[in-house]
Amino acid sequence: MLIRKAPEFRYSQITPRDVYFNRRTFLAAGTAAIGALATSNSLFAGEKLSGVSKSPLSTDEKPTPFDLITHYNNFYEFGSDKEDPAANSGNFRTSPWTMKVEGEVGKPKVFDLDALFKIAPLEERIYRHRCVERWSMVIPWVGFPLNALLKQVEPTSKAKYVAFESYYDKKQMPKARGTGIEFPYVEGLRLDEAMHPLTLLVVGLYGEKLPNQDGAPIRLVVPWKYGFKSIKSLVRIRLVEKQPPTAWNLSAPNEYGFYSNVNPEVDHPRWSQAKERRLPELSSRNTVKFNGYGDQVAKLYTGMDLRKNY
Amino acid sequence: MATRLPSYTLEWIFARTTEGMGKVLSSKWTKVFAFLLCLVPLGLLGWRYYQQKLGANPVEKITHTTGDWTIWFLLITLSVTPLRKLLDQPKLARFRRMLGLFAFFYGSLHFTTWLWLDKGFDLIEMWQDVVKRRFITVGMLALVLMVPLAITSTAGWVRRLGFVRWQLLHRLVYFSALAGVIHYYWLVKSDVRLPLFYGGILALLMTYRLGTWMLSKSTKRHARAAPMLK
Ligand code: HEM
Secondary structure, eight states, X not given: OOOOOOOSOOHHHHSOHHHHHTHHHHHHHOSSHHHHHHTHHHHHTTOBOOSOEEOTTOOOSOOOOHHXXXXXXXXXXXXXXXXXXXXXXXXXXXXXXXXXXXXXXXXXXXXXXXXXXXXSOOEEEEEEEEOTTSEEEEEEEEEEEHHHHHHHHOBOTTOOEEEEEEOOOTTTOGGGTTSSSOSSOEEEEEHHHHHSTTOEEEEEETTEEOOGGGTOSOEEEOTTBOGGGSOOSEEEEEEESSOOOOHHHHHOTTTOOSXXXXXXXXXXXXXXXXXXXXXXXXXXXXXXXXXXXXXXXXGGGTTOOTTTOO | OOOOOGGGSHHHHHHHHHHHHHHHHHOHHHHHHHHHHHHHHHXXXXXXXXXXXXXXXXXXXXXXXXXXXXXXXXXHHHHHHXXXXXXXXXXXXXXXXXXXXXXXXXXHHHHHHXXXXXXTTOHHHHHHHHHHOHHHHHHHHXXXXXXXXHHTTSHHHHHHXXXXXXXXXXXXXXXXXXXXXXXXXXXXXXXXXXXXXXXXXXXXXXXXXXXXXXXXXXXXXXXXXXXXXX
């Protein structure tokens, strides 16, 4: 059962579709251009995505309510409290947007906003999401496998890792300063992890375009790793030869490793990872290795000491 | 010829304000009001829980709210003496015990939240955390240090111990507050601004104490030295 509370109205319902899609002309012509700009992203988020197919890779667990997925976020660019991203990302401009894919590839590419939604057919994937802070959710993402994109750019034989970079703009993200991590936020995966069919590029949530606080317009989701690996608001993907730096590892290397696979047997130095709280439940449940995706991904790590490679 | 009215001088205004504040602070009702005010954070927390408005992670919200109020009450308690001296309001001292006990009260709620909702009253697991995780170790230390103070907070205990010994014992509160700040500093992921802010307030309050203590030492030395000069 979805206990999602429907918003009272959607701008997309009260704005004619052609006006809605030509927002820039609309804004230029508009009288209250500034006011409209300020709300341009509330116009944008919440738009229904069409042609989304269901995926057999979804869990049948009950999805976490929309309100919680959108009001309990770690997105330090907008502040370090869980309520900050929802409160501070309303005016974040996600259009126009470009995402570059470059590095050790045969065909580097730059995608604009429209192109991002057309890289591959959209699927709904309901995934478990486990944060390193011991809470978890079940989230109906909409997106496509990252490997669909990577195949298009044709990685060379030198490409061993994939480096990801988030958008960062001091002016739009004044709360980022002082949160204790470096920006732009960066992440990385080994190429085989990136090519894995479970690894997603996500553009939507609950059948609609991704809300700003959840990483609009496009983000990564790696369901068997702690949430901070799933980098938000992507502007750059680089295929590289060497293991790239990652944001939390730079901030506290003894606490956050490159792999950061969900693993109840390996404690965070300051807390145990044996249990998690499925929000909004009060009681805890046991955490499952690889967040329950071990059947699909454990083979990526055969022979590796996961205690060392945390 | 106009006579100079003393009522227009600043001194007079200060004196009247001090006197008025003194009266308010002596009132039984002010104390009742302060007591109720101290219960507001708990009341709000309970109300939000009842309204299901504690957000996605109610347990975390309860832990954080009670933890925040514990440190606040510790710092407020430690401000009583400096404020009493700076404002020349001896009656402020009447509130100190109550504020200190509220720090202990919120600290106990904070601890109970953790023990109950995080550890499920599993004492073995609790002990493992206390010895293994340094932020829990110092938090526990902060709370344990408050226990003897809460017990000996009554007038009877002041008499039994004698004021000097009682006062010495109650200096433990400095270490409790320090441990509380370190606890917070160690538990945040990366954003240390708030723990540093609390640490700053504590440093200010301790500097004041150190300053007055050194001043009083030197005046005492002068007082002792003075007769010899005669
Ligand atoms: C009496 C002294 C204590 C003080 C002043 C204190 C203060 C605090 C503060 C200010 C916070 C952070 C709240 C926030 O983030 O808004 C906190 C969190 C916490 N405290 Fe305490 N605390 C004390 C004792 C304890 C004890 C005895 C325990 C358990 C043994 C404990 C366990 C925790 C836990 C588990 C958290 C949350 C950590 C997290 O979010 O990861 N504290 N405390």
